[in-house]
Amino acid sequence: MNFDALFEQIYPSLRRYLHRLTGDADQADDAAQEAFARLARAPIPEGGEKGWLFTVATNLVRDHARTTARRQRILSAVPLETAAPERPDEAADRADAVRSVRNALQLLTPRERQMLLMREEGFSYREIAAAVDVAPASVGALTARALKRFAAAYKQQQGEEEP
Amino acid sequence: MIAHVSEATLQALLDDELPATEQPTVREHVAGCLACRQEVQALRDADALFSAAMRRIDAADLRRPMPLPPRAAHPWRAAVWRTLPRAAVLVLGFAGVAAAALPGSPVRRWVAALAEHDAPRASVSVASTRPEPSAVGGAAPAETEPVAGIGVLPAAGEVRVVVEAPAPGLRVSVRLADQDRVDVRGRAAATEARFRTAPGRVTVMGAGAGELEIVLPNGVQRASVTVGGKRYLTKDGDRVYLLVPTESTGAEIRFPEYR
Numbered sequence: 001m002n003f004d005a006l007f008e009q010i011y012p013s014l015r016r017y018l019h020r021l022t023g024d025a026d027q028a029d030d031a032a033q034e035a036f037a038r039l040a041r042a043p044i045p046e047g048g049e050k051g052w053l054f055t056v057a058t059n060l061v062r063d064h065a066r067t068t069a070r071r072q073r074i075l076s077a078v079p080l081e082t083a084a085p086e087r088p089d090e091a092a093d094r095a096d097a098v099r100s101v102r103n104a105l106q107l108l109t110p111r112e113r114q115m116l117l118m119r120e121e122g123f124s125y126r127e128i129a130a131a132v133d134v135a136p137a138s139v140g141a142l143t144a145r146a147l148k149r150f151a152a153a154y155k156q157q158q159g160e161e162e163p
Numbered sequence: 164m165i166a167h168v169s170e171a172t173l174q175a176l177l178d179d180e181l182p183a184t185e186q187p188t189v190r191e192h193v194a195g196c197l198a199c200r201q202e203v204q205a206l207r208d209a210d211a212l213f214s215a216a217m218r219r220i221d222a223a224d225l226r227r228p229m230p231l232p233p234r235a236a237h238p239w240r241a242a243v244w245r246t247l248p249r250a251a252v253l254v255l256g257f258a259g260v261a262a263a264a265l266p267g268s269p270v271r272r273w274v275a276a277l278a279e280h281d282a283p284r285a286s287v288s289v290a291s292t293r294p295e296p297s298a299v300g301g302a303a304p305a306e307t308e309p310v311a312g313i314g315v316l317p318a319a320g321e322v323r324v325v326v327e328a329p330a331p332g333l334r335v336s337v338r339l340a341d342q343d344r345v346d347v348r349g350r351a352a353a354t355e356a357r358f359r360t361a362p363g364r365v366t367v368m369g370a371g372a373g374e375l376e377i378v379l380p381n382g383v384q385r386a387s388v389t390v391g392g393k394r395y396l397t398k399d400g401d402r403v404y405l406l407v408p409t410e411s412t413g414a415e416i417r418f419p420e421y422r
Contacts, residue, residue, distance in 0.1 A: 003232060004232050007232035008229075008232075011229060011230075011232075012229065016221060016224075019220065019221070019224050020217055020220050020221070023220065025224055025225040025227070026323065026387060026389070026394075029227070029230075030325075033230060033233070036232060036233055037233040040232075040233045064392065094219075094222065094223060095223075097219050098219055098220060098222075098223045101216040101217075101219050101220055102220070104216070116213060117217075119178070120213070120214065120217055124180070125175070125178070125180045137171075138171075139175075139180075140170075140171035140172065140173075140174040140175035140178070140180065141169070141170060141171035141174070143174050143178070144170045144171060144173070144174035144206055145170070147174075147206065147209035147210055147213055148205070148206075148209050150209070150212070150213055150216075151208070151209040151212045151213070154212060154216055155212075
């Protein structure tokens, strides 16, 4: 498959995975494009590109978080204008829902997050095992445990959000 | 009768990862075991909840057009592209020297005229070397102050300025102006900066401890300024959010020295 076709096929999935992983559209863009740029500079054997790209992009995100000690995004920064406008109810509800999801995701280990998000993008157990450096036979157990932990955390978050 | 099926095996069954030889036995057990059927349902519910939660995150994502793919590596093509600029410079250089050597040639007169001027040193492109009035006050810069800069148009209503590896002491300022493009200008030691551009994006690399002025279009829908991996400013519609402390927020937003 040629590079452009590979890009069209994999980029949306990679970008979505990175946004889910980081919650940051800019960082997701940067990491996805950098991963493809690296693939363009150093092509790898055909068939392994998707796993390679996801691994490289995940490492980029991890390195970025480590070296820059990234601040938690200030979503409630004071605007320049003195009068704060009222936010529509729908936007507030959506922000609350996303916050619940992100808080629940943060309660998982980085490996659990990566496994669940790669599984959502259609990776096989063998590919996930290679990416997170576990035995393929362990992926089922780790996945089941992570899903249940997420579900419990998310339900608790939603329970705390309710008035 | 076999023991209950493990959680790991049930998950593998649901994910279609269980070896084909094991599936009939497991399915038969699940069909006849309430506890295992309940476990399967719990795993399905957790999976559905996770997928739905991920869609909520997706719904909050910014809708951006898909970028163009980076240029794929073709060894022979890369070699040609590396060689062509050098060859062109050599050819033009020889032609220029030859033309300048001819008495009365326009090239000779042009070279002579240049040698008489004390032209200011400037790095690149868009910005002129005229002194800019200072919005904060103080003396206007000298007539020959070097300036390096670049400008790009927004893409899909968005523009991003990313300053990578800034030097300690770099001062960044941002102002809004009625113009179509974003301009990034470096002064003093910041003229050492190199610029990389993409649609709607300027990356500034290696800016020294000088001043970096960023001019954002008033009408751009979304904009961001990131310095050393830290988001300084976000513009969303007509609202501007300052995410780090500032020294002034008048016509020009001045951020403290980068540390």
